[in-house]
Structures are given as C-alpha cells and as structure tokens.
Amino acid sequence: MNEFLGQSWLEALSAAALVLSLWIYVLLDGTDLGAGMLSGLERDETSRQRIHLSLLPVWDGNETWLVLAAGGLLGLFPLAYAIIFSALYVPVFAMLLALIVRGMAIEYRPNAPRLFDPMLxxxxxxxxxSQGIIMGSLIAGIPNDGQQFTGTGWEWFSPFPLFCGVALIAGYCLMGAGWLNWRCTGGQEERARRAIPGLLVLTALMLAGVLLWTASMQESWRQHLLNIWLWLPLTGIALVGILALWVGLARRYAFLPLAAILVLVSCAFGALVFTLFPFIVPDNILIRQAAAPPATQRFLLVSFGLLVPITLIYNTWGFRVFSGKIH
Known part of the structure; x- marks a missing residue:
C-alpha cells in the first residue's frame, strides 16, 4: 500500500509529526498557561510563589514543542505556512510577545514580584x-486563491475565533487547576480541587458551543463530527476520563485528576483534527497540495525522529526531578 487515508505515506507521516508536536504542546504548555492565569486569582504572596516555583523548571522545555510545530509547518507544508501566517500576523505576534513576557516573568520574578506577577x-x-483565535480562524477558513492569502488580515477579529479564544482560556484554566492540585499543598491545593468541577462544566459548555458552531459552518464539518468512528471512541474515552477525574477528586489523589483532564483535552484535540482532515488550510487546500517535495519531507522526518525522543526524554526527566508537592 502506497497510501494511508488518501495520503502518501510521506504526507501522512509529515501531517502526523505536525499533529504530534501540537498535541504535546497543548498538553504541556497549556497546563502552564492555565496555572499562570490562575496565579492572578491568588491574593497572597506565598501562593503566587508556589505557582512560580512549579513552572520555573519546566516552562521552557514545554515551549520547545511549539518551536517544533512551527518549524515543521514551515518545512513540511511551506504553502500552508505562508498562507496561515499571512492571515494571522496579529494574533501570532500577540501570542509570541505574550509568551516572551510570560517567560520573563517566570525567570525574573524573585527580583520584583509586584512587577512580574501581573506579567505572568x-x-x-x-x-x-491568541492561540484560541488562531484555532478558530483555521476552522472558519482562511481566504486564499490556492497560492496566497487574499483576505484583509482582520478575518480573525470575528465572533467565532474570539469565542474559540475564550473557550481555550477555560480549557487551559481547567488544566491549570489540575496542575495546582498536583503540585501545591494546603489551602491552595483545596481551592484548585474545588475549582475543577466548575471549570470542567464551563469548558464542556464552551466546547459544545464550538462544536455546534463548527457543524453549522460547513456540511463537511458536520458530516465529520457526526461520523460514528469519531464520536463513539472519543465518547468512550471521555467517559473513562470523567470517571477517573471523579475518583481522583473524591479520593483526593494528587496526579490522577490532572491525568484525567489531559485525557479529556486530548479527546477534544482529536475531534478537531478529525474534523479538519484532510485540509491543512480549510477549506480548499489539502495536505497533499501543501506538502513540501518528498526529499524535503524525508530529511525533516528523520530530523523529527531524532529530536522528538530527545525532547520527550528532557521533558520526562524535568518532570521527574522536579515532581512532588511545593510547600
């Protein structure tokens, strides 16, 4: 067989490498971003310091996956890279600037907490x-003629992408609450545990809104979302995740609630990928049309094969060394 799901094996592996990088980034750095946002709700210095210390050893390694994803998009799908980034200059620039500001806040907070806490x-x-707006803009579709972006650059400033941005904030805060439940102690751990059910309901409602809105945009999106081979396994996995979350909260486990939340987030991510497939720039540029020449794909896939295990080992080692409660 020379093809997989209608794509050549090289194209399928290239798309899988891109999806893998984005998925791991969302799980790791999404949790960090959620904890960072929740730090703004903490009133005392000690609680904010605990969040800072929990993020300090791991935040930079987590962002490596965003670099891999962006580099993979440029190298493996240069046409998609050119169109997407031309359409989304403003949210992409805002995201990068915000990530830089957040990194500064994490690294330099001990020198001036009052300055860097709001920056975090x-x-x-x-x-x-910004990440939610980028996601929503991709789902809504980017104007292009098959070769270049043809819009105004402000298509992202519309209700659906903005709604996706708010939905992603809710989801990241849910992940951040799971992180704080795992890493913190005392009253801060208890507040995080109590916040998880409410954030779960809010995230579920926002996600339902995103899915219903997406299904109403295009017939192909609706058919994908109603495909039994999508919702049946994802629903089963999600139910297991909800059960694990309930058990983890009821028995006051430290890590299980976070693990269950990451399973639920992975289900939502999988639904998004399945909905957009086989487009890489919805709704008119396919993976095959945007793919780089085969020689370039082979070279970059070998590079991915070397970099991904090294990065995973680094992430795992960092989490292992700095695991445990922060008192």
Whole structure:
C-alpha cells in the first residue's frame, strides 16, 4: 500500500509529526498557561510563589514543542505556512510577545514580584486567547486563491475565533487547576480541587458551543463530527476520563485528576483534527497540495525522529526531578 487515508505515506507521516508536536504542546504548555492565569486569582504572596516555583523548571522545555510545530509547518507544508501566517500576523505576534513576557516573568520574578506577577497572568491570558483565535480562524477558513492569502488580515477579529479564544482560556484554566492540585499543598491545593468541577462544566459548555458552531459552518464539518468512528471512541474515552477525574477528586489523589483532564483535552484535540482532515488550510487546500517535495519531507522526518525522543526524554526527566508537592 502506497497510501494511508488518501495520503502518501510521506504526507501522512509529515501531517502526523505536525499533529504530534501540537498535541504535546497543548498538553504541556497549556497546563502552564492555565496555572499562570490562575496565579492572578491568588491574593497572597506565598501562593503566587508556589505557582512560580512549579513552572520555573519546566516552562521552557514545554515551549520547545511549539518551536517544533512551527518549524515543521514551515518545512513540511511551506504553502500552508505562508498562507496561515499571512492571515494571522496579529494574533501570532500577540501570542509570541505574550509568551516572551510570560517567560520573563517566570525567570525574573524573585527580583520584583509586584512587577512580574501581573506579567505572568497577563502574558498567559493573552497567549491563550491568541492561540484560541488562531484555532478558530483555521476552522472558519482562511481566504486564499490556492497560492496566497487574499483576505484583509482582520478575518480573525470575528465572533467565532474570539469565542474559540475564550473557550481555550477555560480549557487551559481547567488544566491549570489540575496542575495546582498536583503540585501545591494546603489551602491552595483545596481551592484548585474545588475549582475543577466548575471549570470542567464551563469548558464542556464552551466546547459544545464550538462544536455546534463548527457543524453549522460547513456540511463537511458536520458530516465529520457526526461520523460514528469519531464520536463513539472519543465518547468512550471521555467517559473513562470523567470517571477517573471523579475518583481522583473524591479520593483526593494528587496526579490522577490532572491525568484525567489531559485525557479529556486530548479527546477534544482529536475531534478537531478529525474534523479538519484532510485540509491543512480549510477549506480548499489539502495536505497533499501543501506538502513540501518528498526529499524535503524525508530529511525533516528523520530530523523529527531524532529530536522528538530527545525532547520527550528532557521533558520526562524535568518532570521527574522536579515532581512532588511545593510547600
């Protein structure tokens, strides 16, 4: 067989490498961004310091996956890179600037907490909103003639992308609450545990809104979302995740609630990928049309094969060394 799901094996592997990088980024840095936003709700210095210390050893390694994803998009799908970034200069620039501000806040907070605490939660908030807007803009479709962007550059400033931005903020805050439940102690751990059910309901409602809105945009999106091979396994996995979350909260486990939340987020991510497939620039540029020459794909896939295990080992080692409660 020379093809997989209608794509050549090289194209399928290239798309899988891109999806893998984005998925791991969302799970890791999305949790960091959520914790950063929740730090803005903490009133005492000690609680904010705990959040800072929990993020300090891991935030930079988590963002490596965003670099891999952006580099993969440029190298593996240069046409898609050119069109997407031309359409989304403003939210992409806002996201990058916010991530820089957040990194500064994490690294330099001990020198001036009153200055850098607002930079942490504000940078996390803007980065999360920007990422949701980028996601919503892709779902809504980017104007192009098959070769270049043909819009005004302000298509992202419309109700659906903005709604997606708010939905992603809710989802990241849910992940951040799971992180704080795992890493913090005392009253801060208890507040995070109590916040998880409410944030879960809010995120579920926002996600339902995104899915219903997406289904109403295009017939192909609606058919994808109603495909039994999508919703049946994802629903089963999501139910297991909800059960694990309930058990983790009821028995006051530290890590299980976060793990269950990440499973639920992975289900939502999988639904998004399945809905957009096989388009890489919805709704007229397919993966095959945007793919780089085969020689370039082979070279970059070998590079991915080397970089991904190294990055995973680094992430795992960092979480292992700095695991445990922060008192």
């Amino acid at each position: 939660w504000g940078g996390s908030l803007v980065a999360s909103l």
